Amino acid sequence: MIEIFSSIDTWVALITLTFLEIVLGIDNIVFISIAANKLPEHQRKKATNIGLAAAMIQRILLLMAVSFLVGLRNPFIYLDTSWVQAGISWQSIILFSGGLFLLYKSTSEIHEKVEYPDHDEEQLKSKKINTLRGAIIQILIIDLIFSVDSILxxxxxxxxxxxxxxxxxxxxxxxxVISILIMMIFANKIREFIQSHPSMQLLALSFLILIGFMLITEAAHLSHTVVFEQSIGAIPKGYLYFAIAFSLLIEFLNMRLRKNLKD
Structure with a gap:
C-alpha cells in the first residue's frame, strides 16, 4: 500500500481530485447553508457539521459499492456483429453509464447556471424546514444527489x-475525507470565494465533461471494443491532469488580472 504513494501520478491525482471534490461540493455547501439558515441561530452550525459528517460517511459507502462493481472485469456479454465487437463487463457498464451521466449532468448544470443562475436556490427555498432533524435529512438527500457526479x-x-x-x-x-473536512472548516469562506468567482464552478463543470468523455473511452477500451475494424484506446490521464492544471493556472491569472484592474 505504501509504495503507491511513491508515484508522482498518485499525488497529482490525489491533489487534483481533492480540489475537484471541494469545487464540485460548492453547490452542496450553498444548499446546506440555505437549509441550515432556516433553523434557529444556535442550531445552524450544528446542522452544517452533522450534515457534512454524515455526508462523508455516505460518500465513503457509495465509493466502496461503486468500486466493487468497477472491479468486476470479466465480460458476461459478447457483441460480435459486422461493425462492432466488444466484451461487456460490469466495469465497462459502470464507466460508460457514469460517463454519459457526467456529460448530461455537466451540460445541464452549465445551462442552468448560465441561463437561470438562481434556479437551485429558489428551488430549495420553496421547501420549508423547521427542525434540526428535517434539515439534516434534507442535507443528506441533497448530498446523495450531488454525490453521484463526485463519486464518478x-x-x-x-x-x-x-x-x-x-x-x-x-x-x-x-x-x-480531506475535502469534507476542509468544507467543514471553511464552508462559509469556500462558499463566499466561489460565489465571488462563479467562473470556478463553470470550470469544474467543464472538467466533468472531459472526465465523462474519458470514462466512455475507458469503458470501450476495457471492453476491447472494435468499431469498423478500429480499436478504441484509452485516453492517458496525464493529458487530463495537464488540461485541468493549465486551465486552473489561466483562471487564477485571470482572477489576479481582474483584481489588479479593479485596484
Whole structure:
C-alpha cells in the first residue's frame, strides 16, 4: 500500500481530485447553508457539521459499492456483429453509464447556471424546514444527489492508477475525507470565494465533461471494443491532469488580472 504513494501520478491525482471534490461540493455547501439558515441561530452550525459528517460517511459507502462493481472485469456479454465487437463487463457498464451521466449532468448544470443562475436556490427555498432533524435529512438527500457526479469523477480519475483496485479506493477515500473536512472548516469562506468567482464552478463543470468523455473511452477500451475494424484506446490521464492544471493556472491569472484592474 505504501509504495503507491511513491508515484508522482498518485499525488497529482490525489491533489487534483481533492480540489475537484471541494469545487464540485460548492453547490452542496450553498444548499446546506440555505437549509441550515432556516433553523434557529444556535442550531445552524450544528446542522452544517452533522450534515457534512454524515455526508462523508455516505460518500465513503457509495465509493466502496461503486468500486466493487468497477472491479468486476470479466465480460458476461459478447457483441460480435459486422461493425462492432466488444466484451461487456460490469466495469465497462459502470464507466460508460457514469460517463454519459457526467456529460448530461455537466451540460445541464452549465445551462442552468448560465441561463437561470438562481434556479437551485429558489428551488430549495420553496421547501420549508423547521427542525434540526428535517434539515439534516434534507442535507443528506441533497448530498446523495450531488454525490453521484463526485463519486464518478473520483472513479474516473483513479481508474487504472494501480493494478490493485484497493489502492484507487484508498486514494478516493482520502480525497473525500480531506475535502469534507476542509468544507467543514471553511464552508462559509469556500462558499463566499466561489460565489465571488462563479467562473470556478463553470470550470469544474467543464472538467466533468472531459472526465465523462474519458470514462466512455475507458469503458470501450476495457471492453476491447472494435468499431469498423478500429480499436478504441484509452485516453492517458496525464493529458487530463495537464488540461485541468493549465486551465486552473489561466483562471487564477485571470482572477489576479481582474483584481489588479479593479485596484
Amino acid at each position: 469523477t473520483a472513479v474516473g480519475m483513479t481508474n487504472g492508477i494501480s493494478k490493485n483496485p484497493n489502492h484507487a479506493l484508498v486514494i478516493m477515500i482520502i480525497a473525500v
